[in-house]
Amino acid sequence: MDFITPYISSLEKYFLESSLIGSPDTLYEPMRYLLSIGGKRMRPALTLMAYHLYKDDVEYALPAAYAVEVFHNFTLMHDDIMDHANTRRGQSTVHKKYDVNAAILSGDAMLIKAYELITNYPDSQGIALVRVFNKMAIELCEGQRLDMDFETKSDVTIAEYLRMVEYKTAVLLAYALQQGAILANAPSSDGYHLFEFGKNLGISFQIQDDILDTFGEGAKVGKKIGGDIIQNKKTYLYLKTLEIGGGSELNVLSKFYDPHYVGTEDDKIQSVKNAFISSGAAEYANQVRDAYHDLAMSHLAGITVDSNKKKALISLADFLIKRDK
Ligand code: IPE
Ligand code: IPE
Ligand code: MG
Ligand code: MG
Ligand code: MG
Numbered sequence: 536m537d538f539i540t541p542y543i544s545s546l547e548k549y550f551l552e553s554s555l556i557g558s559p560d561t562l563y564e565p566m567r568y569l570l571s572i573g574g575k576r577m578r579p580a581l582t583l584m585a586y587h588l589y590k591d592d593v594e595y596a597l598p599a600a601y602a603v604e605v606f607h608n609f610t611l612m613h614d615d616i617m618d619h620a621n622t623r624r625g626q627s628t629v630h631k632k633y634d635v636n637a638a639i640l641s642g643d644a645m646l647i648k649a650y651e652l653i654t655n656y657p658d659s660q661g662i663a664l665v666r667v668f669n670k671m672a673i674e675l676c677e678g679q680r681l682d683m684d685f686e687t688k689s690d691v692t693i694a695e696y697l698r699m700v701e702y703k704t705a706v707l708l709a710y711a712l713q714q715g716a717i718l719a720n721a722p723s724s725d726g727y728h729l730f731e732f733g734k735n736l737g738i739s740f741q742i743q744d745d746i747l748d749t750f751g752e753g754a755k756v757g758k759k760i761g762g763d764i765i766q767n768k769k770t771y772l773y774l775k776t777l778e779i780g781g782g783s784e785l786n787v788l789s790k791f792y793d794p795h796y797v798g799t800e801d802d803k804i805q806s807v808k809n810a811f812i813s814s815g816a817a818e819y820a821n822q823v824r825d826a827y828h829d830l831a832m833s834h835l836a837g838i839t840v841d842s843n844k845k846k847a848l849i850s851l852a853d854f855l856i857k858r859d860k
Contacts, residue, residue, distance in 0.1 A: 538847040539854065542583045542593070543576050546604075549597045555605075555648065565629045565641040566648075569608050573624040573757065577855065578711040579604045584847045585715025585729055588840045596718050599664065602652035603711045609645035610675065610707075612638045617683060618766055625757035646672075656718070663717050671710040678702025685769040687794070693774050697738065704744070705737025725838045732834040732848075739827035740855050745770040746820050747859070749808055755860040761804035767792050771823065773807075775816035784810040828856045 555566045579600035586596035614620075615628040616638055622628060630638035653664040681699040685691045712733040716726045747756050748763040749772060763770050773792075776784055787810040790796065791803045811817045831852060835845055 538850040539580055542580045542587075542847065545593065545597065546576055546579050546583070546600060549601055550604075553601060555645075561633075561637065562641055562644055565612070565633050565637045566605075566608070566645055568632065569612060569623075569629055570604070572626045574604070574608070575858075575860070576604060577851065578607050578708060580851060581708060581711040581733065581848075582715040584851065585712040585721075586719045587715075587847070588725075588838065588844050589716075589719035589721050596715055598652045598655060599714045599718060600711075602649040603707070603714065605645050605652070606649040606672075607707065609642045609649070610679075612642035612645070614679070617679070618762065620758065620762055622759050623757060625754070653714070660718060664714055667710060667713055667717070671706045674702045674706045678704070678706075682768070686767045688769070691769040691774060693771070693778070696769060696771060696774055700738055700741040701734060704741040705734045708737035708740065709733030722839065725840070728834045728837040732831045732838075735827045735831035735834065736852055736855065739824045739831060742771050742820055742824040742827065743856055743858065745772055746817070746824070749804075749811060750817065751859060757860065761800070761808070764791075764804050764807045765800055767794075771820050772811045772816050775819050776811055776814040779816060779819070780810060780814035784814040824856060828852060 550570065555563050555570070557563045582600040582603055583593050583596055587593050611623060612629045615623055616630050616635055620628050621631050626632075628638070629641065633641075650665070650668075653668060654661045656664060678699050678701065681695075682703050685695070685699065709730045710733070712729040713726060716729050721729070745763060745768075748758065748770070749761060751760060753760045759765075773788070777788060780788070787806050791798075791807055796803065832849070835848060835852070838845065
């Protein structure tokens with residue numbers, strides 16, 4: 536974490552100084568709550584690191600870095616309503632601690648705050664940021680919608696899954712890097728490689744998120760382990776089991792993912808988890824996650840700056856696939 540720490544500390548300082556304060560407090564308090572209970576701050580770190588490839592005055596990119604974290608937290612606030620999740624970062628989700636209306640409205644206001652932050656840059660850069668931001672944000676909504684549609688769709692393919700995670704998760708990581716490149720006036724070919732680096736890293740990141748949701752340690756992950764299984768999410772683990780599983784594993788999936796299943800959550804989680812392992816899908820998931828990580832690294836190699844300058848991004852990417860939270 537040595538290369539990451541300085542970026543994260545300058546961020547936390549900026550977060551404290553620009554705390555979301557206003558009236559009524561009932562609008563702002565849920566925003567501060569979610570931002571204050573943790574989070575890896577990976578997306579703002581990506582913005583600062585991308586900017587730092589070209590320029591040293593990283594504080595210039597801090598408002599945009601903050602914007603991407605505020606936007607990310609808005610998506611989580613709404614995602615937890617959609618996923619019926621009670622726990623995030625080891626604490627109550629916003630709609631559980633306050634109520635659903637609070638999570639909807641404070642979430643909406645966070646999206647607006649993100650726009651406010653990126654449009655504070657000079658027009659030449661602010662307009663460029665809004666354009667790429669809009670493209671990313673609508674794709675994220677498309678991916679999020681697909682994620683929910685897939686809960687009740689039985690014939691999802693792995694290619695459809697990959698497109699869904701590219702949209703719901705990966706384009707935001709790619710955007711975080713892209714905005715750093717825009718603010719630093721980086722060459723456009725580097726902008727392309729940074730975007731592709733982020734996109735492939737994001738796919739790898741989401742596969743690891745799926746793995747942790749089933750196989751992680753609750754205390755570290757900070758979410759309910761097995762939440763995806765309970766919600767009938769079409770994760771990589773599920774789809775690969777469907778593809779390569781034997782008769783007994785396929786029986787487990789059809790029994791427990793039946794919309795009329797009436798047994799206990801624990802029984803479902805345990806049985807499905809075993810099927811993910813015995814089918815070999817869990818092992819495949821690790822391999823595919825690593826393959827997207829490698830693809831990401833090949834794009835990082837295509838960036839024209841001195842390799843020394845890439846160390847922070849390399850160590851962040853490395854941390855992301857080895858992470859247990
Ligand atoms: C969670 O993102 C949402 C996904 C796209 C999987 P993170 O795992 O980055 O969440 P925090 O910000 O660190 O809590
Ligand atoms: C989150 O995906 C994607 C967005 C918030 C857009 P998940 O639903 O897998 O994220 P977690 O696992 O709740 O953090
Ligand atoms: Mg979700
Ligand atoms: Mg979720
Ligand atoms: Mg998840």
